[in-house]
Amino acid sequence: xxxxxxxxxxxxxxxxxxxxxxxxxxxxxxxxxxxxxxxxxxxxxxxxxxxxxxxxxxxxxxxxxxxxxxxxxxxxxxxxxxxxxxxxxxxxxxxxxxxxxxxxxxxxxxxxxxxxxxxxxxxxxxxxxxxxxxxxxxxxxxxxxxxxxxxxxxxxxxxxxxxxxxxxxxxxxxxxxxxxxxxxxxxxxxxxxxxxxxxxxxxxxxxxxxxxxxxxxxxxxxxxxxxxxxxxxxxxxxxxxxxxxxxxxxxxxxx
Amino acid sequence: xxxxxxxxxxxxxxxxxxxxxxxxxxxxxxxxxxxxxxxxxxxxxxxxxxxxxxxxxxxxxxxxxxxxxxxxxxxxxxxxxxxxxxxxxxxxxxxxxxxxxxxxxxxxxxxxxxxxxxxxxxxxxxxxxxxxxxxxxxxxxxxxxxxxxxxxxxxxxxxxxxxxxxxxxxxxxxxxxxxxxxxxxxxxxxxxxxxxxxxxxxxxxxxxxxxxxxxxxxxxxxxxxxxxxxxxxxxxxxxxxxxxxxxxxxxxxxxxxxxxxxxxxxxxxxxxxxxxxxxxxxxxxxxxxxxxxxxxxxxxxxxxxxxxxxxxxxxxxx
Numbered sequence: 001x002x003x004x005x006x007x008x009x010x011x012x013x014x015x016x017x018x019x020x021x022x023x024x025x026x027x028x029x030x031x032x033x034x035x036x037x038x039x040x041x042x043x044x045x046x047x048x049x050x051x052x053x054x055x056x057x058x059x060x061x062x063x064x065x066x067x068x069x070x071x072x073x074x075x076x077x078x079x080x081x082x083x084x085x086x087x088x089x090x091x092x093x094x095x096x097x098x099x100x101x102x103x104x105x106x107x108x109x110x111x112x113x114x115x116x117x118x119x120x121x122x123x124x125x126x127x128x129x130x131x132x133x134x135x136x137x138x139x140x141x142x143x144x145x146x147x148x149x150x151x152x153x154x155x156x157x158x159x160x161x162x163x164x165x166x167x168x169x170x171x172x173x174x175x176x177x178x179x180x181x182x183x184x185x186x187x188x189x190x191x192x193x194x195x196x197x198x199x200x201x202x203x204x205x206x207x208x209x210x211x212x213x214x215x216x217x218x219x220x221x222x223x224x225x226x227x228x229x230x231x232x233x234x235x236x237x238x239x240x241x242x243x244x245x246x247x248x249x250x251x252x253x254x255x
Numbered sequence: 256x257x258x259x260x261x262x263x264x265x266x267x268x269x270x271x272x273x274x275x276x277x278x279x280x281x282x283x284x285x286x287x288x289x290x291x292x293x294x295x296x297x298x299x300x301x302x303x304x305x306x307x308x309x310x311x312x313x314x315x316x317x318x319x320x321x322x323x324x325x326x327x328x329x330x331x332x333x334x335x336x337x338x339x340x341x342x343x344x345x346x347x348x349x350x351x352x353x354x355x356x357x358x359x360x361x362x363x364x365x366x367x368x369x370x371x372x373x374x375x376x377x378x379x380x381x382x383x384x385x386x387x388x389x390x391x392x393x394x395x396x397x398x399x400x401x402x403x404x405x406x407x408x409x410x411x412x413x414x415x416x417x418x419x420x421x422x423x424x425x426x427x428x429x430x431x432x433x434x435x436x437x438x439x440x441x442x443x444x445x446x447x448x449x450x451x452x453x454x455x456x457x458x459x460x461x462x463x464x465x466x467x468x469x470x471x472x473x474x475x476x477x478x479x480x481x482x483x484x485x486x487x488x489x490x491x492x493x494x495x496x497x498x499x500x501x502x503x504x505x506x507x508x509x510x511x512x513x514x515x516x517x518x519x520x521x522x523x524x525x526x527x528x529x530x531x532x533x534x535x536x537x538x539x540x541x542x543x544x545x546x547x548x549x550x551x552x553x554x555x556x557x558x559x560x561x562x563x564x565x566x567x568x569x570x571x572x573x
Contacts (some may be wrong), residue, residue: 017347099343099404102307103360104333118368250309 003105007113011087012120020086021121024079029128031075036068036132061143065133066221069150071215073127073157077186080158081119084165085179087114088244092173106250111241115166122158126151146223153220156233157213161186163237167244189213189236258285258320260412260442261306266315268301268466277466279317283412288438290453291446293463299446300340301471302463303416306444307337333362336410336441338418342401346390350381350400353389354407355570361408375407378436380429389544392498394421402430406437413437415445432454441469487527490515492540 015021045062070252091097100110136142161182168182169175193212197207209215213236216229261283268276276298283289291299304310305317306329317324320334345353353371363371376382379399384392385541389400398421405413419427419433434456437443447453453460453474460477462470470477500509500516505526508519520526527544532543 001359003362006356010356014345014347058432092424094344095339096343096345098304098307098309098337098339099357100360102332102335102337102339103311103357104329104362106329245268252309 004109004116006111007100007110008116008120011114011117015083015117015121018086021083024083025125025128028072028075028079028125032068032129033132034074036064037053039064039067039087059143060136060140061133061146062222064136065147065150067143068132069129069154069217069221072154076154076161077190078104080161081165081168081179081182081186083116084162084182085169085175087166087169088119089169089173089175089178093175093252107245108241110248111244112168115163115241118166119159122155122162126155126158129154143223146221149223149225150221152163153217153226153229156220156230157217160213160233160236160240163240164189167240168248170244170247180184198219260281260285260287260319261444262316262318263302263306264316266305266312266317268298268305268310269313275466276305276312277464279466279468281461281471282330282466283442285411285442286439287459288434288443288445288457288513289461290457291444291550292448292450292453292460293446294448297463298466298560299463301466303414303444304339304444306412306414307542308332309337317392334409334411336405336413337400337409338401338405338415340416340420343399343404344389344400346396349388349465350376350392350396350403351385353400354403357404357405361410363408363471369411371407375403378406379403395423395426398422399430401428402433408443410443413441413443415443417446417448419447419449427452480493485517486520486546487530488512488515488543488545489518489530489541490543491534492542494539505531508541566571 133147164185165182169178172178192208216232219229259282263281266279295297319331322331323329358368459473505521507521510517
């Protein structure tokens with residue numbers, strides 16, 4: 001456990017020392033905040049219309065927080081490959097990998113160390129993205145539970161993206177190639193449901209819909225935390241970690 | 256625990272169809288410093304990566320400090336410090352942070368970590384750059400930091416892949432001194448293609464060529480082998496027939512060379528005295544008699560340029 005913590009802390013630190021992570025955070029925060037303020041303005045206009053013509057009006061959280069977090073996940077889809085590409089590929093390219101690989105660590109310990117370091121960073125990211133929704137409490141009465149569920153969903157999405165990115169980074173010693181691989185895999189996970197929606201009841205379509213990340217995430221955004229959706233993210237992350245582990249083991253044999 | 260700290264038995268390693276190692280057997284005892292010599296591409300680095308637990312052999316077995324590297328790689332790696340060909344440096348860390356980080360990966364308890372780092376830095380002459388970023392240091396200091404990380408956890412076995420590459424002559428001397436001091440406490444296997452390095456730092460030299468070990472001998476043994484190819488150069492004003500020279504005891508062969516004679520001497524014999532005596536008696540007019548011995552270098556070149564089969568035959572004949 002101790003070496004895992006050591007790797008995690010080093011990884012976390014080196015992310016904050018690199019301008020890349022800061023830039024990505026800034027871009028992510030700027031765009032999501034912009035979208036959020038646009039959504040709140042739209043909501044205000046809608047509320048005024050509802051007041052003028054009567055009617056119940058839409059939920060504040062549904063109209064502002066949910067779309068913002070939905071968009072944040074899309075942005076993460078674009079950004080997280082850039083964040084994770086370095087994790088292992090960079091060590092191999094800079095030839096620091098032998099120092100880690102010759103230390104008394106199992107491949108899984110190395111991967112978990114890297115992964116937890118990344119999760120720390122992602123926690124900071126989600127924490128940052130929590131600021132705009134929490135500001136709503138100052139001006140209205142948003143649904144706190146729904147916001148929490150949405151943020152948890154976003155963190156799970158980010159963690160899953162991270163695990164896939166880590167596996168891609170373990171598969172190559174070129175960070176750019178790692179980024180392309182993880183982007184490809186993540187996009188496939190994202191759009192699988194589009195492929196699935198065509199038929200409807202067909203088994204293949206149902207499987208595709210289950211594989212797709214979007215359906216599971218949307219439930220979190222509506223405020224529903226179900227163990228099935230939680231399990232989905234955990235399973236995909238674990239599969240990615242296990243794949244990365246086999247890749248690292250095979251490397252010892254293949255050279 | 257047995258005294259053999261590094262043990263490779265019949266290690267072979269293929270990269271696709273390419274054979275990098277073919278049945279390598281190697282033993283290094285506790286406290287021994289062994290030089291691993293060979294031309295580029297001979298398999299030195301492959302063998303060392305196997306011992307560092309980074310590469311698995313295609314066949315054969317390896318143990319370090321009595322622990323099987325194949326069945327228990329993690330425990331075995333705890334006993335090994337490894338400097339790869341290019342020093343594994345994190346440019347964004349200071350020397351101290353770097354060594355502390357790797358010490359923590361290698362099970363140095365938190366309480367002892369500071370001392371371990373300080374000790375490694377002192378041994379490698381890094382004290383005055385302790386808080387500088389590795390990315391800003393010169394090649395020589397990076398190399399030293401690479402050596403420091405290989406010994407920071409006080410491993411029983413130290414494997415150094417070309418430790419003096421990129422250093423200036425003064426640094427080379429310091430590092431050689433350091434390596435010599437490592438022996439006794441640690442077992443050291445170091446690869447190089449610089450012969451004097453082996454002469455200065457090692458107890459034993461193992462020569463590898465085309466993935467096979469062609470010679471494994473102590474330095475004295477190698478020097479004796481060098482001397483056994485002993486030869487004399489003689490210049491005579493009134494030389495006799497070549498057959499007369501050849502008939503002297505202990506002379507293997509006589510060749511004309513630069514207006515004199517090059518005399519190859521049989522192993523262990525010294526015909527110089529007989530030669531001088533005969534020359535005086537028969538008035539050959541001896542004007543020069545110079546002993547010349549093969550340098551270690553020539554011995555190595557001989558061993559590596561011969562066909563492997565021929566070497567194997569010669570080895571088994573000994």
